[in-house]
Amino acid sequence: MSGHSTYVPKSPVMKWFESRLPLFGLIHSSFVAYPTPRNLNYLWTFGGILSFMLVAQIVTGIVLVMHYTPHATMAFSSVEHIMRDVNYGWLLRYLHANGASMFFIAVYIHMFRGMYYGSYKAPREVLWILGVIIFLLMMATAFMGYVLPWGQMSFWGATVITNLFSALPIVGEPIVTWLWGGYSVDNPTLNRFFSLHYLLPFMIAGVVALHVWALHVVGQNNPTGVDIKNPAKDAVPFTPYATVKDAFGLVCFLVVFAWFVFYVPNYLGHADNYTEANPAVTPAHIVPEWYFLPFYAILRAIPNKLMGVIAMFSSIAVLVFLPWLDTSKVRSAVYRPLFKQFFWVFVAVCVGLGYLGAMPPEGGYVIAARVLTAYYFIHFLVILPLLGLFETPRPVPASIADAVLAKHGGGAAAAVAMGAASAPSKK
């Protein structure tokens, strides 16, 4: 192992600068020498992928705005202008629209990874809660962005979702009028959504900085859920090990992203959004983008509008309390045989809710959505607290190095004993 060096400025200019603002030292300690658990798998590359996607969304968004007109009479045609007249405008728009979907794919993998390996448990509660705040901001950003092309689904999606607030007693109606800036979704609504859609990604970037800061205070979790005890044996320096792995993960992810952009750029969108917004014509089915579907299913599963809205917001709010709802002392699902099964049932329930969110709210679909909604909450409020009390976990390794050696055999043990840089290949 190359050891965990500290930054020493070489040139007099760098020494001068560093003694006034130790910026390169911070970068070095955070992204070069930073001790990273040696056993991270590819699921740990998604934080880096998300950081890349956030920057990509901001850059493509800023260039799109140079050609977009945020006015109800011109927004739709300005998007068509981007698609047809602006050089590589189609590419910019497809990158941005599909980029939003890819961002959500990555964030869902990132969140389920955290749930599987218990990354939300002490001392990472604040890190996790900052993640939930990022997720909420992402949803708000994506929702408002979808309104900007001012297609049929933009308009009617905005109408349905903003109308939800009218379910609140007394303050509901005034809140909706305030959100709309009038008495229906119209130009003032488009203007404010445009303003906020531009602002929120920068707020996300700010919360991501806190998220990564919190991560660096407590250190990364890893597949064993056991903390680094001896950095010389349990950890490797972030660069080159994690940087190269993150870069490879990112390239694979970008191949999938490119496939969507170049081969099926409209697959994840809705055909109705290629028709200009028309307040007089309601589409046959108003469906949100795929990444909102599980929450949409929860909303519609409950017959009472107010209760539906409360259930939908609670389904995200419950994530904040996850660190305390899961009572098990063991972090990783690898050593929790029962939790592991319930985890996969939970994943299937989320996928099922997503499917039901896309179906019309009638007959068997509604009943299935009610059952799955009930299960969603039971998972957090009943199963997780009880599992921690009744489950017998498998023996947890004493250290990360022990787990790696148990997996890779005696050859690795000898290599580590000799202080070799990397573990030999599997037996």
Ligand code: HEM
């Ligand atoms: C823009 C969105 C996000 C970005 C850029 C981001 C960035 C990162 C990065 C760079 C890491 C370290 C690398 C890794 O573990 O993959 C990380 C870790 C983590 N993130 Fe995020 N994140 C985002 C959203 C979220 C969300 C929505 C949640 C949860 C609700 C979350 C929860 C966590 C947790 C618990 C860890 C620690 C994982 C571990 O050490 O095992 N993040 N994040």
